Amino acid sequence: MIDPKKIEQIARQVHESMPKGLRDFGDDVEKKIRQVLQSQLTRLDLVSREEFDVQTQVLLRTREKLALLEQRLSELESRQSQATAAPAIPPVDEQP
Structure with missing residues (x-):
């Protein structure tokens, strides 16, 4: 939300930058x-700096977790491809 003091x-x-004739209308202007600024700024759907931070x-935390998951997935895929690529050792026939 926009700070009311701002x-x-x-x-x-x-108000101070307006010509003297208009400024003489006083506090009403x-x-x-202030009302127009408030209504227009509210319509802009802005977030506070705190919320943005x-x-x-x-x-950033989500990106770090994603990078770790991608690395882990890559390692698992690598292990799986090595396991399927390794030739299977045929069973030894036991004949008396």
């Missing part, structure tokens, strides 16, 4: 700017 700061900056860490 929205207020942006609204204040926009700043409140309206958490998801980045989850992705």
